[in-house]
Amino acid sequence: MEHPADVLIAQQVVRQGARAMGFPRAACAELMIVASELSSNILKYGKRGVLRVERVDDPARGAALRLVAEDEGPPFKSFETAQIDGFDDEGPLEPAELIARKGTGSGLGAVRRMTHELVCEPMPAGKAVIATRYLVAPRK
């Protein structure tokens, strides 16, 4: 992830992967949105990073597509707060701040809504945001 065009490449990679796994059309489109949100976040805040797309097979929950966004940016002060629409990891964002950041503050919220699991793990140099969407929605 170095360039705005890489977001488009990430979308295509995810679409191919999701289609190959048999996700329905709408789910593929949603996963593409997830891919763009995660990759734009890397470009905006992560300094440097990669987006990994992998298939996981959970014995209990079945097949899933997992997007791992690794970057070298600072850790989230609060990952839960960052997922609230219009908030960053510290709290609500002012309208002027949103315009300056070219966003709506709802990227991670969208990722949470369109995937089944969303976690953040610390890494030796930075962090990894891991979003997983199962082929069959797991029961809560």
Add this chain to the structure above:
Amino acid sequence: METNDTTAVDNIEEVYSKIADILVALADVGGGDYSVRLESSFPESHPLGALCAGINEMIASLGDEQERGEKYRKELEDKLATIERQREAIRELSTPIMEVWDKILCLPIVGVIDSMRSAEMTDALLRAVVSSGAHSVIIDITGIEVMDTRTADHFVRMAKAVGLLGAQCVLTGINPQIAQTIVHMGIDMAGVRTHRSLRDALYSFVRPTRVRAANVTTTR
């Protein structure tokens, strides 16, 4: 004995001057001139002669390498320039705002729409409304399959913001899934007009002016 000594001294002087030549040549190479070659009176069997030949070879291959590196660098620069142009093109393509009729702007949206793109679009559209003095804007989302709830909300807000600028905004091509998203969110659609298709919206804007024009001609 004596003659031997003088040849040795001669040789030493010759060796010194050769070393000086070598140093000068190396300095030239260091400065970026790869055309220098050492001329040696010593045969190749002599250590100094071999050294000169070796250095000549080294300079030649360095020169080749340099040339190749220069070529690669140029190619890379060309590629970077291309990427920069493509980047520009992508940015423009992501929000194509066009004036489809007199003072009527159209924003056809295709592809994946995420939070960043929707924010950029709002920014670009509001600027375009002001700079073009448009009275109507049609946002066509036929090309969008799925939208996050928050992004859908953002679109409705964008339509209202256009209204604040004194232009009317119409959303067209909303598919059933996005319609459900909007309804589920309980987004207030008051003040936002929608049309089934871009064609319908355009027709509704263009027809009243035609009728008015027709009336003018009949009353004359």
